[in-house]
Amino acid sequence: MNDIDDFVTLLRDEIGLPVTAEHAALHLDQVPGWDSVHLLSLLAVLERETGRRIPLPAVLEAPTLGHIYTLAVDG
C-alpha cells in the first residue's frame, strides 16, 4: 500500500466500500456505506497489508478515512 489510492482500492476490494479518494477527507458518518463494524475487519486487512501492528484505539477514534490511512502507514 503506497498511497491513498491503494488504500481506496483496498476499501473497495476488501470491505466493498463504494468510495473514491475524495471520500478520504469526509467525516466517517458521511462516507457512503460506512458502518463502524467495518473498522474491525479493516484493521485486520491493513495489518496484513502493511505487516505492522496498528494501534486500534487510535483507529477507533479516527474521524476520517484519511486519518485511518495515516495511522496505517505512519503508525
Add this chain to the structure above:
Amino acid sequence: MSVPEEDVFGLLRAGLAAGAYPRLRGLLAGLRDADLQRAGRLLARLDPAEVLREHPGTPVVKVAVTGHGTLSALVPALTVQAARHGLLLRPHVSAFDSWIFELSDPGSGLYAADGDLTLCVLDPFVVFDEVPVPWGPADVERVLGEKLATLERLVKTFDAAGRGGVLVLNTIPLPRRWSAQLVDLRSRAELGAVWREANARLLRLAGASVAVVDLDPLLAEGVPVTDPRLSAYAKEHLSAELIAGYAREVVHLARGGAGRTKKALVVDLDETLWGGVLSEDGVDGIEIGEGYRGEAFAAFQRVVKQIGSQGVILAVASKNDAEPVAQALRERDGMVLREEDFVRVTANWRPKHENLTELAAALNIGVDSLVFADDSPFECGLVGRQLPDVAVVRLDEEPALHIERLLADGWFDVREVTAEDRARTSRYRDELVRADFREGFTSVDDYLAELDIRVDLAVPSDREVPRVSQLTLRTNQFNLTTHRLQPAEVSAWIADPAGLVLRIASSDRFGENGLVGAVFARWEEKVLRIDNIVLSCRVFSRGIEQTCLAAVLAHARAEGASAVTGDYRATAKNAMVRDFYPRHGFVRLDDGDGSAASFRLDLHASPDADGTGGTEGTGAAGGTGGTGTGGTRATDGTGFPAHVQLTTTLSGVPR
C-alpha cells in the same frame, strides 16, 4: 483452448453477483478461509431483495442474531456460508449485548424477525464480566449457575412463544487467560471441572426447538478463541476465525431446515476407498487395511461406513470393470466396506456424471441430494460442471486427509436421525438391481475444451525407460496387444534403427499427469507397423489417444510411408480398445477368431484422404464401444482433436 475461469471477486467488483447468485455456490466451493471471509464481507453488502428479484426461487434462510459481544464478523461469515450452499441469508441483528432483554420479551425485535434460526452467541465474558476480583472457582461456578438458570428460563420463553424456528446456543470456551490466573493446579482443575459441567448442562438444553453448537471441536482444530485487542477495545470477544467456523456449523443446520440435507454419498474407489489402481495392481495389489496407506484408507472406509449407518445412502461410481470391483469388495482382506454397504456399485467406463444422474433417478431422489467424493480433479471437475447441484468433495493423493475433507461441510447434518433413516440403505438396496452401464457417451466436449489438455510425445530418455516398461507391464485396459516389455527390451527397441518408441506425457489445468502411455512401432520398408499402444486408464477418453495416433500417422506420411498397420489381441481386460483401429479409419485385414485382428490404413497424399481426416471424426461409430477412445471429438481436419495441444519432437507432425 481454455476459457478464463469465472471469479467470484470479479463478479462482485462488476456488480454482477446478484445475477450470478446460483453460480456463486460453485465458485465459492474452492476458496480458502481468508478469501471466504473477504467474499463474505463483500456479499453481505448485497441486498437479498436484489438477488430475489433476479432469482425468485432462491431458498431464503432468515437468521436473527443476538449475543453478548460485538459480532461484526458474524453476518459476513453467515452470508458467505449460506451462498456456498445455494441459500440466501436474510439477517436480523439485535442491538449489542441485548440477548437477555430480547429473548425475554416475545414482543421484541428479535422475535419479530421470525428467524428460521435465532442465534444467541455466548462468549466467556458472559461469565467473567460478573466474576469479582479476586476470584476462585467457586465464584465462577456461582455465575455459571446463574447464567444457566437464565438460559433455561429464556428457552422456556422461546418455546412458549411458539414462533417456530430454532434457538441456537453454543458452548462457552474457556480461554487460558483465565485458567492461567489460578496459580495452583488444584484450583485450575476445579475451574475446568465447573466450566465443563456448565457446558454439559448447556448442551443438554438441545431439544425440539433448541440446538447447541459445540465450539470445542472447532477450537481443537487450533482456532484462536479470541483476538485480545479486538476483545479489549471493541468488545468483539470471539475471533473472526472462530466465528467463521461457527457460521459454517450454523449454516449446516439451516440447510437441513431448508430441506437441503444431502441423502446419498457416492464414492470413487481407486485412491479414494483404497490405494492404487485395481485394474493395474489387481485385487491383491491394492492398498487397504495394512501398511501406512492401507491403514489410512481403512480409516476412511470406517468413516464412510459410520456415515452410512445413520441413514445416508452409500453408492460407488468407479471407472473400473465390474467384476474385479465385485471381487475386491467381496474377498479382499482388510476391506471395511463390503458390497452390502452400498445400494449400488457402478463400475464402468462411462462419464461419472451420467452414472450419478441415473443413480439419483433410480433412487428417486434429486441429483442435488448427492455428495460425490473422488480423488481425481478431472472427475470432480467434470461432475461439478455437468451437475452443479451435486456437492463435490475433492480428495487428493493423501488418504490421511480424506476424512477431514469429507466431513468439512457437514453435508449430512440433521437435527435428528430416525429409525426410518437407519433402515434406508437396506430398503433401497432391496429395490435396486446392481448394474453397470455400457452405453454410449454423451458429449463432454465443452468440458474438455476448458481442460487445457497438453500432450507431449517424444522418444523416451534413458531415465524414462523404466516407467515406459512399467506402463506395458501394468496397463491392462488400454493395451492393444498386451505386449509386456522389460526395461532392457524397451531400450533395445529404442536403439533399433527401424524401431520407433514414443512415450506419452500429458497435463491439464489441474496439473501434470506424468508419463501416461507409450507407442511401439517398427518400420518395415514403407510400412509403419504399430506393435502396441498403451495408455493409463486414468487419462483415456480425453482425446489423448487420438492425438497420439494422429501424430504417428502424420509422421508416417511425412516419412513417405505407404501404409500404417496395427494389431489387437484380446485379453480378459482390454475389450474397450477392440475397435480402436477401425474407429480411426483402419481396415481389418483378416477374419480371425475374434481374439486377434490386424488392421491397415493406406496413406494417400492428402491428409484428408485417409481415415483420420474429416471433422466428423473418425468416431462416428464411437458410441458402440462405450469406452470412447476420443474418437467422437471434433478434430481439426487432420485427425487431431481440437482441444488438445500437442508438442513433439516427431518429424512431420504439424505444429
